[in-house]
Amino acid sequence: MKKRIVLTGGPGGGKTTAIDLLRREFSNQIVVVPESATMLFSGGIERGDATHLIKAHQQAIFSLQKHLEHIQRTMHPDRLMLCDRGSLDGLAYWPGEQDEFFECLNTNLHTELNQYDAVIFFETAAKSGQSIHSNNPVRNESDQQAILLDDKLQAVWSQHPNFNLVKSSESFIQKVMFGIDTIRKVMDSYN
Numbered sequence: 001m002k003k004r005i006v007l008t009g010g011p012g013g014g015k016t017t018a019i020d021l022l023r024r025e026f027s028n029q030i031v032v033v034p035e036s037a038t039m040l041f042s043g044g045i046e047r048g049d050a051t052h053l054i055k056a057h058q059q060a061i062f063s064l065q066k067h068l069e070h071i072q073r074t075m076h077p078d079r080l081m082l083c084d085r086g087s088l089d090g091l092a093y094w095p096g097e098q099d100e101f102f103e104c105l106n107t108n109l110h111t112e113l114n115q116y117d118a119v120i121f122f123e124t125a126a127k128s129g130q131s132i133h134s135n136n137p138v139r140n141e142s143d144q145q146a147i148l149l150d151d152k153l154q155a156v157w158s159q160h161p162n163f164n165l166v167k168s169s170e171s172f173i174q175k176v177m178f179g180i181d182t183i184r185k186v187m188d189s190y191n
Contacts, residue, residue: 003117006086010124010150011141018179031076035084036064051095058090092152118162118186124150128168
């Protein structure tokens with residue numbers, strides 16, 4: 001079975017741009033799992049600040065992520081899977097303790113990390129003083145919130161044994177090219 005790679009990071013990290021370029025470059029070799037949260041919130045589900053609502057959102061996002069990965073693997077068993085975020089991203093948004101997240105979703109950190117062969121982490125542009133404003137209508141984080149989320153996500157995903165960090169840079173093009181080069185190296189290591 002082909003490998004599964006997570007592309008994640010704080011909001012405004014450049015992963016969507018990198019995925020678009022990779023999709024064009026390697027269209028017959030990869031399959032992309034779209035970002036579950038974007039699908040959910042752009043599909044008519046409203047965000048809210050209540051703790052119980054945030055937990056319900058994260059449960060739905062986790063479940064959708066798992067199902068989307070299964071669908072793409074079933075449809076394209078011979079392709080490398082690139083996941084636009086992974087099952088552990090919800091930990092950064094969860095308004096409770098980590099143990100509660102895993103208990104609620106009937107899983108654990110080890111199981112979720114082992115679902116993926118590599119993690120490529122695109123650090124948020126906010127860490128190098130750049131704005132994270134984008135054309136994504138469901139993104140509502142401020143630059144400061146993006147940094148906090150980036151730190152939480154990095155703390156979770158850096159526990160993966162094949163964690164690759166794409167640092168924020170003043171040059172977005174250099175960052176994306178470095179990210180694509182990192183992805184290519186990870187892909188080549190599995191071929």
